[in-house]
Amino acid sequence: MVTPSLSSNLYSHPSRALEDHLIGASKLIDIFLAEKPEPIRNKLSGISHVAALAHDIGKATTYFQDYLRAAKEGQQQQLRSKKTSHSLFSAICAYNVAQTAVDENDFLSPLFVYAVVRRHHGNLIDIMDELSMFQDEDLDLLHTQLDAIEEQSFAILMQKLVAAGLSIFFDKHTIREWIGRFRQELNRLRKHVRRLGPGVTYYVTLNLLYSLLIDADKSDVVLGDPLAFERERIDGDHWVENYLSSAHLPSSPMNSLRMKAYAEASAHPIDLDQRVYSLNLPTGMGKTLTALSFALRLRATLESMRNSPRIIYALPFLSIIDQNSKVFENVIKASGFDPNSRVLLKHHHLSEIMYFDGENEYEPDEAKILIEGWNSEIIVTTFAQLFFALISNKNRNLRKFHRLANSIIILDEVQTIPVRYWHLMNVILRDVANTLNSYVLTSTATEPLLFGSEEPTYLVDKRFYFSTLDRITLVPAIASPITVEELAHREKPKKDRTYLYIFNTIGSAREFYDLVISIGLSTTYLSTHIPPKERLNRIEDIKTGLYKVVVSTQLVEAGVDIDFDVVIRDFAPLDSINQSAGRCNRNGGRRGIVKVVILQDKNGRSFASRVYDGVLLKATEKVLSNRNQISEGEFLGILDEYYSMVSERISQAESKSIVEAVEKLRYDREPGDEEMTSISDFCLISEDYPKVDVFIELDDEAADIWEDFCNLKEIKDRFPRKQKFDSFKADFYKFVISIPTNSPNRPPIVGELGYVSKASLADYYDLERGFILKDERSAVIW
Incomplete structure (x- = not known):
């Protein structure tokens, strides 16, 4: 019997004993599970502790321990190799221990434990690929690693893990048997997985287990102290009142x-x-x-x-x-x-x-x-x-x-x-x-x-609320498309009202701004080609009533608390038009006007068609056609009509294919395999064109931040360098915009980032209109 007070002298990290880390991660999982519903606690408690207590067992090899010691001497990279890896070795141990902690007919729980331990330093992959990715070289590597484990140290480690709740004690002989039969285990599991039924229950279970493990793992390494995760009691039901x-x-x-x-x-x-x-x-x-x-x-x-x-x-x-x-x-x-x-x-x-x-x-x-x-x-x-x-x-x-x-x-x-x-x-x-x-x-x-x-x-x-309100009138002037120049002539702002013009592209917004600025009313311009710091300053000035006229892209559409008497909107899907209308007469003063027009370029192509789905535009056109004016009380009805039309016409094939991937636990696919949709294909925002980020050295603050950014290269170690950047990242991105990668006026590239210095501002940046594209094709949106 090993004395419990003895240390294994094995380490998970340079200053953290292996047993302390594994037990610490297990204790954090206790804390995380305590706030989960009882069915989840009952289902995951046993296997999550197995995953936590076994997830780094592969670090017990002399290869990994030597690698850690080398880190203290700055020679870590010289020893890094496949032999220092630990996830596969740990996953096989965790899988076999999990089998002893669940019902003998439960094949999924041990499999899930294997998958999350195997991938706790990476990303989840297709579960079928996970069961197929075990080669002869993996078998050889596992035996080599096993031979590099010192028995006495491992025995002490195991005693401590069993005392902390691991369901069985095992030694090198047991692990050798597990490795020997693991390929057969994978073949057996593949047959079961192929028969999985529909539903997202398996996905939720696997995600929960993975999430618990990686959160506990990272949190224990960095924080260690469970008190950091104590919940705060709040009595907030009357806060808003x-x-x-x-x-x-x-x-x-x-x-x-x-x-x-x-x-x-x-x-x-x-x-x-x-x-x-x-x-x-x-x-x-x-x-x-x-x-x-x-x-x-x-x-x-x-x-x-x-x-x-x-x-x-x-x-x-x-x-x-x-x-x-x-x-x-x-x-x-x-x-x-x-x-x-x-x-x-x-x-x-x-x-x-x-x-x-x-x-x-x-x-x-x-x-x-x-x-x-x-x-x-x-x-x-x-x-x-x-x-x-x-x-x-x-x-x-x-x-x-x-x-x-x-x-x-x-x-x-x-x-x-x-x-x-x-x-x-x-x-x-x-x-x-x-x-x-x-x-x-x-x-x-x-x-x-x-x-x-x-x-x-x-x-x-x-x-009731939609029918009660009567703040604005929507005027669909969409019978005939017009140019930006024609819009500037027809919809000139008047001195006694405030105006917001919303465009679909940066180019069309700029063109209109250049035409309207000569009228002499206080006017400002908003687009994503103006750095966030300056953009937010302008929005604050707009809120104070500093400007009579604002020319903008769609960035003001939702949630930006600004208010105008008149809103002119380039054609867009009806939900976007409705959001734009929300910037007009918000507080129920003098009746507001929201006019929708269809703007086209010099080639007769509408700007809306460059930005929005054609099905959404056609549904909007159908709903708004033959209506000269629409009161606010009618909005709900036409929105219902619009969404009903859209739901019938927009394909849900992509949704259904991702749902199928979820049900099949197809997290990712092999490179080049384009036939199957995977969970990793989910993309909330589709990029309309390739972009490059550009730092605009707009003022002295920007110059200081850029200097800090350039000094990062002096920090050789990747993690301290990233930590340093994180300390000023929020301020850094206040001066960053995105431009088309193929912009003819692309500034010098530093690393992967464009850079416009204060000295070169005149070549790349207009103080009113933002980045100078030198390409007025008007194709860039936002």
């Missing part, structure tokens, strides 16, 4: 209507058996606060049943995340709570790497782990982060998957989900919500038929 009371909103018909909608949603009975809710209100009706209030009330109801769901608030656009996160912060403060990172967390790919728990600010590497793991009660994030946590094969995306269990997911501006994915989202969201004991609330002014015939539960009487 307190905030509204303290805001002292002025009396007005619009505010009265907003409060009526808020009160109606607040009084809506909560049915815990209903998983999908909808908040469908016209633009400017306070959906953000109403949605948050309902989510907090639902959380309080669930909390009374010893269940504390996280609230995940997802938006499609980075441009409005900061805006809405700030609103939430003010809501929390109004009730005397501290909106620290454990309570409210903002996460997107440009998030500041800062995590403060109310007492301590974590080091950047620790903060990154906590932020990317969604360790907070309310998470404000992007559609990209959320949907790739749901549908992906990638390690960095799926790490968050287990946070979706026991969650309340708010999907704001849900109409931006591509129509081709409606069926996919319906299946995944409903099944995940039911399986993981979660809830979904969609929030939109233009509700798509996302859930088909299975309508969600509506929080308010949407028809």
